[in-house]
Amino acid sequence: MTDLTHNEQKSIDYTGAKLGMWLFLFTEILLFGGMFLLYAVYRDVHSADFHEAAKEMSLVFGAVNTVILLTSSLTMALSISAIKNNRRTASMLYQVVTVIFAAAFLVNKFIEWQDHILHGIYPNSPELLAMSHGKILYFGLYYVMTGIHGIHVLIGAAIICGTLILTKQGRITSNDYIKLENTGLFWHLIDIIWIYLFPLFYLIK
Amino acid sequence: MKPNQETHIVGTKTFVLVWVALLFLTGLTIEAAELQMGKWSMLANLLIASTKASLVLWIFMHLKYERRLFKLLLLVPIVTITIIIGLTFLDIWYR
Numbered sequence: 390m391t392d393l394t395h396n397e398q399k400s401i402d403y404t405g406a407k408l409g410m411w412l413f414l415f416t417e418i419l420l421f422g423g424m425f426l427l428y429a430v431y432r433d434v435h436s437a438d439f440h441e442a443a444k445e446m447s448l449v450f451g452a453v454n455t456v457i458l459l460t461s462s463l464t465m466a467l468s469i470s471a472i473k474n475n476r477r478t479a480s481m482l483y484q485v486v487t488v489i490f491a492a493a494f495l496v497n498k499f500i501e502w503q504d505h506i507l508h509g510i511y512p513n514s515p516e517l518l519a520m521s522h523g524k525i526l527y528f529g530l531y532y533v534m535t536g537i538h539g540i541h542v543l544i545g546a547a548i549i550c551g552t553l554i555l556t557k558q559g560r561i562t563s564n565d566y567i568k569l570e571n572t573g574l575f576w577h578l579i580d581i582i583w584i585y586l587f588p589l590f591y592l593i594k
Numbered sequence: 595m596k597p598n599q600e601t602h603i604v605g606t607k608t609f610v611l612v613w614v615a616l617l618f619l620t621g622l623t624i625e626a627a628e629l630q631m632g633k634w635s636m637l638a639n640l641l642i643a644s645t646k647a648s649l650v651l652w653i654f655m656h657l658k659y660e661r662r663l664f665k666l667l668l669l670v671p672i673v674t675i676t677i678i679i680g681l682t683f684l685d686i687w688y689r
Binding site for chain 2: 407415422426462463573588592
């Protein structure tokens, strides 16, 4: 009986693994799609209220966060190209930068939310409940949608910390990088969701 | 085991060009909103957002270089959500 090492026994279904990730992303599209549906309907029914409520948003924060996520998508994509080219250190560097951008996004979100909460605008607050129905819906959607999106940013950042460790350990290589590539797919979807959140919540004039 | 078909590696220049395009489109969408054209601003913003999303999907997410199956499967959730939103609005507007 020949003694095969663990690596020689393992086989990787690269396309299957990637396909599996895309299928998961489809479920995420439907998850956020459902929330965008709610937004679309309530904005149509309460367009004036949404317009008013959106004035509370800070365009600067929204725009900066958009740029942060777009750039983090760039660095994530570059980290994958780097490992494909067997440039391990470059890949790790790009992954670190991506996590830093993610942290910056979350810090911004924290500051934004804190500002709104200090002004008495949070789910079920007396100030909020005193507002018109459409405004209550706008802020409800704002907290839920940016909240769930924010959780995804946090999870994505944590996973990238994981891939960073795996890359350092030599378990993500130029011959086996699907874990990093799938993480990238997840990260880019998070970026796409924000690409839609930004105009819908921050650019109602 | 090397991935059998995965030979195409996107270069840094392509990624950076797409990133610049995304930043430009972001500026464009802010401008479109500032112009305050009402419904047209919203339509413009949604179109610009979809363009940005397409760039991310096509280049960053490598969809351009994937086999046709991936491109076809992506249509499933997109068409699904479009139908759901479309039919809902038919209900809201013409109930």
